[in-house]
Amino acid sequence: MYDSISILKDLVKKNDKKIVLLVMDGLGGLPYKGKTALEVARTENLDRLASKNECGLIDPVFPGITPGSGPAHLALFGYDPVKYQIGRGILEALGVDVEVKKGDLTARGNFCIIEKGVVKDRRAGRIDTEVNKRIVKHLNKEISTIEGVEISFTSGKEHRFVVRLRGKDICDEVTDTDPQKVGEKILKSIPTSDKKSAERTADTINKLTDLIIEALRSIDEKPNAAVLRGISGYPDLPQFPEIYKVKAKSIADYPMYRGLTQLIGMDVDRTPTCVEEEFSVLKKSYKDYDYFYIHIKKVDSYGEDGNFDEKVKRIEETDRYIPEIMKLAPDVLAVTGDHSTPATYKSHSWHPVPLLIVSKWTRISGVSGFGESECAKGNLGRIPSLYLTSLLLAHAERLDKFGA
Amino acid sequence: MYDSISILKDLVKKNDKKIVLLVMDGLGGLPYKGKTALEVARTENLDRLASKNECGLIDPVFPGITPGSGPAHLALFGYDPVKYQIGRGILEALGVDVEVKKGDLTARGNFCIIEKGVVKDRRAGRIDTEVNKRIVKHLNKEISTIEGVEISFTSGKEHRFVVRLRGKDICDEVTDTDPQKVGEKILKSIPTSDKKSAERTADTINKLTDLIIEALRSIDEKPNAAVLRGISGYPDLPQFPEIYKVKAKSIADYPMYRGLTQLIGMDVDRTPTCVEEEFSVLKKSYKDYDYFYIHIKKVDSYGEDGNFDEKVKRIEETDRYIPEIMKLAPDVLAVTGDHSTPATYKSHSWHPVPLLIVSKWTRISGVSGFGESECAKGNLGRIPSLYLTSLLLAHAERLDKFGA
Numbered sequence: 001m002y003d004s005i006s007i008l009k010d011l012v013k014k015n016d017k018k019i020v021l022l023v024m025d026g027l028g029g030l031p032y033k034g035k036t037a038l039e040v041a042r043t044e045n046l047d048r049l050a051s052k053n054e055c056g057l058i059d060p061v062f063p064g065i066t067p068g069s070g071p072a073h074l075a076l077f078g079y080d081p082v083k084y085q086i087g088r089g090i091l092e093a094l095g096v097d098v099e100v101k102k103g104d105l106t107a108r109g110n111f112c113i114i115e116k117g118v119v120k121d122r123r124a125g126r127i128d129t130e131v132n133k134r135i136v137k138h139l140n141k142e143i144s145t146i147e148g149v150e151i152s153f154t155s156g157k158e159h160r161f162v163v164r165l166r167g168k169d170i171c172d173e174v175t176d177t178d179p180q181k182v183g184e185k186i187l188k189s190i191p192t193s194d195k196k197s198a199e200r201t202a203d204t205i206n207k208l209t210d211l212i213i214e215a216l217r218s219i220d221e222k223p224n225a226a227v228l229r230g231i232s233g234y235p236d237l238p239q240f241p242e243i244y245k246v247k248a249k250s251i252a253d254y255p256m257y258r259g260l261t262q263l264i265g266m267d268v269d270r271t272p273t274c275v276e277e278e279f280s281v282l283k284k285s286y287k288d289y290d291y292f293y294i295h296i297k298k299v300d301s302y303g304e305d306g307n308f309d310e311k312v313k314r315i316e317e318t319d320r321y322i323p324e325i326m327k328l329a330p331d332v333l334a335v336t337g338d339h340s341t342p343a344t345y346k347s348h349s350w351h352p353v354p355l356l357i358v359s360k361w362t363r364i365s366g367v368s369g370f371g372e373s374e375c376a377k378g379n380l381g382r383i384p385s386l387y388l389t390s391l392l393l394a395h396a397e398r399l400d401k402f403g404a
Numbered sequence: 405m406y407d408s409i410s411i412l413k414d415l416v417k418k419n420d421k422k423i424v425l426l427v428m429d430g431l432g433g434l435p436y437k438g439k440t441a442l443e444v445a446r447t448e449n450l451d452r453l454a455s456k457n458e459c460g461l462i463d464p465v466f467p468g469i470t471p472g473s474g475p476a477h478l479a480l481f482g483y484d485p486v487k488y489q490i491g492r493g494i495l496e497a498l499g500v501d502v503e504v505k506k507g508d509l510t511a512r513g514n515f516c517i518i519e520k521g522v523v524k525d526r527r528a529g530r531i532d533t534e535v536n537k538r539i540v541k542h543l544n545k546e547i548s549t550i551e552g553v554e555i556s557f558t559s560g561k562e563h564r565f566v567v568r569l570r571g572k573d574i575c576d577e578v579t580d581t582d583p584q585k586v587g588e589k590i591l592k593s594i595p596t597s598d599k600k601s602a603e604r605t606a607d608t609i610n611k612l613t614d615l616i617i618e619a620l621r622s623i624d625e626k627p628n629a630a631v632l633r634g635i636s637g638y639p640d641l642p643q644f645p646e647i648y649k650v651k652a653k654s655i656a657d658y659p660m661y662r663g664l665t666q667l668i669g670m671d672v673d674r675t676p677t678c679v680e681e682e683f684s685v686l687k688k689s690y691k692d693y694d695y696f697y698i699h700i701k702k703v704d705s706y707g708e709d710g711n712f713d714e715k716v717k718r719i720e721e722t723d724r725y726i727p728e729i730m731k732l733a734p735d736v737l738a739v740t741g742d743h744s745t746p747a748t749y750k751s752h753s754w755h756p757v758p759l760l761i762v763s764k765w766t767r768i769s770g771v772s773g774f775g776e777s778e779c780a781k782g783n784l785g786r787i788p789s790l791y792l793t794s795l796l797l798a799h800a801e802r803l804d805k806f807g808a
Contacts, residue, residue, distance in 0.1 A: 002486060365777075379777060381461060382786065390754075394753075399468065401470045401472050403472035403489060
């Protein structure tokens with residue numbers, strides 16, 4: 001696999017061509033009664049485009065690897081998902097819409113139950129989210145700074161929360177406090193480097209653990225402690241608009257995808273709450289940007305739920321917006337997913353993802369429609385997701401020749 | 405991407421099997437009225453071979469990357485085009501048939517017009533090639549050595565020329581004198597390393613610039629100076645016959661392809677001036693070599709010109725020689741291109757290139773003919789050009805097993 005960013009940065013050039021990347025999260029599927037959700041869905045607009053343009057399949061990492069949303073998206077944006085890894089704490093924070101900036105640390109937390117320091121239940125019986133919210137409110141009141149480091153808690157679902165540390169001289173070179181199993185003591189965080197900031201951070205984390213236990217004593221809730229894992233800093237990622245010389249707009253209605261595209265420097269619109277509003281943001285901002293990322297979440301959600309029929313409906317809903325995109329006449333339109341989420345598998349999977357590229361410079365796949373089986377016959381073949389960005393830039397005539 | 409050379413060198417073995425690689429430059433295309441030039445061309449011989457052997461598509465670098473001829477060819481010969489890069493000056497020199505050897509430096513030059521040291525026209529109004537030849541003749545008479553470094557000029561087209569420096573203690577670690585835009589002074593070449601030879605070279609380049617200006621004063625031509633760029637040395641490339649244990653013959657009628665294959669140690673035939681003569685060289689030398697590279701230039705040239713019909717004709721012309729190759733009964737025949745040059749795009753492009761492999765050990769693609777769409781359905785799928793050489797050696801039974 002080539003380090004595409006280091007090669008592309010010397011080849012990209014600006015022009016006025018526009019690229020739209022439409023990502024249906026978890027698009028790829030598996031057959032149920034012989035056909036996948038995408039194949040069952042009536043998608044006349046995508047089918048027509050597929051028959052007259054290029055189709056293929058993309059692999060987020062490599063065959064057999066089931067990616068999380070972070071690596072799957074990084075690959076779509078041309079970032080090698082093995083080279084560029086985003087810490088779990090940061091991804092969790094982005095998922096619950098925590099504001100993070102350079103220098104911040106974040107960690108995933110579980111409210112748990114301990115007895116004499118030993119973890120008895122890592123999830124405190126999966127407490128209600130409402131209980132979680134009461135606890136977090138209390139903690140934010142009780143614990144605001146530790147020796148100059150600002151502490152801030154945000155609720156997740158059930159027993160999950162995110163803690164953000166903000167201050168000088170802290171870094172993510174420390175270990176977790178979560179022993180990851182019951183019957184063991186909450187771990188002491190220890191520095192994994194000899195940096196002063198690592199020592200200071202481990203010390204802060206350990207004090208934080210004690211302060212949480214103390215604060216929980218004063219309210220009448222089930223959890224009496226918390227364990228932390230995935231302590232991670234704001235990643236230093238190459239910035240998408242700089243490396244690719246595009247003005248990039250991110251349009252998503254879920255926090256994680258907004259956060260992730262913010263990490264790579266896209267201009268994130270935080271207004272849409274549904275697919276319809278996403279497409280109206282596209283129309284409104286169309287003249288001001290060169291590259292648009294539009295994220296459709298629900299296709300994945302219903303895949304995860306094992307709800308085949310609703311996955312079909314969400315794909316059909318998205319298809320109905322295709323004419324609106326085509327009315328804008330982008331120079332390049334790509335429609336794909338970040339990964340597969342077959343409703344029969346009820347989870348992200350490793351299966352390659354259908355891809356459609358529409359541009360005046362495509363060959364013609366001559367397939368009968370947009371679906372897994374047809375894309376497997378498409379002329380793009382099967383390529384790593386990592387190379388999607390170079391393909392889109394090429395179709396937008398935004399790449400110079402490599403070598404003479 | 406694996407470093408194929410380092411792996412192959414331990415696996416290759418000699419035998420008496422013969423490989424012919426027929427490269428139609430810029431073979432791949434885009435549909436015009438629904439079909440590409442290769443698809444429109446009546447290529448009954450290639451079509452018959454395609455239907456009974458293996459087809460696929462190859463990527464010179466990676467999807468989206470448009471390669472120059474240098475990297476595209478290196479990939480065909482199994483050299484990673486990102487790892488092995490050939491300097492622009494050397495490629496330009498090879499293109500105008502300058503004889504280069506180890507230790508030489510070459511640079512691309514433009515005859516230009518300056519006023520008070522500032523570049524007013526980087527191309528001196530695109531002077532006629534005839535004017536260029538008169539100037540080069542004059543310069544070769546006036547400037548032959550600078551402090552022991554031999555200087556030699558060769559005309560290119562219009563305002564372009566190549567200068568070769570030959571001598572001891574020179575190296576390519578120096579900057580260009582070409583400011584690449586008008587309104588700026590000719591740059592001083594400066595060493596980019598602290599090597600003595602870099603300092604000496606920069607000094608020689610700067611003296612050369614002054615001597616050219618002085619020499620041009622004494623003739624009545626429009627240009628009054630020259631700018632240099634892409635100063636590069638003879639690259640130290642692994643030698644094809646050594647790493648692959650083959651006696652390799654290069655048959656091309658254009659200087660650049662002769663020069664490029666000479667750089668990797670092939671035995672270059674410099675006699676052919678057209679396709680017909682290329683194939684008679686093949687026949688004459690057939691018994692003396694194991695590996696033959698035959699290059700058909702005009703397919704690319706007409707692609708670059710946007711002349712779809714002539715591209716079709718040149719492909720058809722090549723097809724008529726296929727029976728002559730088959731009469732020689734090579735153990736392996738591969739027909740492909742170095743990159744795509746769609747006549748509709750009038751330039752090299754990023755689209756993958758059709759590949760046909762004929763051998764007794766192929767699977768059968770069962771396609772209807774040799775073209776982009778059929779190759780996309782072929783059983784070879786889409787692979788990097790880099791792996792073509794290992795495939796051909798394998799089909800020639802010239803590779804041992806990897807590991808036990």
